[in-house]
Amino acid sequence: MQSPRRSSRQRRNHLADRSLPNPPSRAPTPDTSQSLAARVEELIHQAKLDRKEALKLAAKERGITRRDAYRQLLDDTPPESS
Secondary structure: OOOOOOOHHHHHHHHHHOOOOOOOOOOOOOOOOOOHHHHHHHHHHHOOOOHHHHHHHHHHHHOOOHHHHHHHHHHHOOOOOO
16 A cells, blocks of 8 residues: 655655754844945945845845835935935
8 A cells, every 4th residue: 555645745844853963044144233224235345236136135134025124224324415
C-alpha cells in the first residue's frame, strides 16, 4: 500500500519540524542606528542605485514595507522652502 501524498503545505510543515543544530535566522537584523534617509542616500551613492531601488532595499533591510519606508522618509524630510 502506498503512503498518501502530502500537500505542499504538509511538506513545508514536515520540513520545518526537523530540528537543526543551528537554525539560520530568518531575517537580517536591521541597523536602525542610521536614519532611513541617510541609508537611502548611502545606497544611492555607494551602490549606484536610483532613489526608488535604494528605498526598496533600505525598507527590506529594516523589515518594513516600501510604502511604510516612503512614509517615514516623507515624515523625516523637512519641507522644501521656495
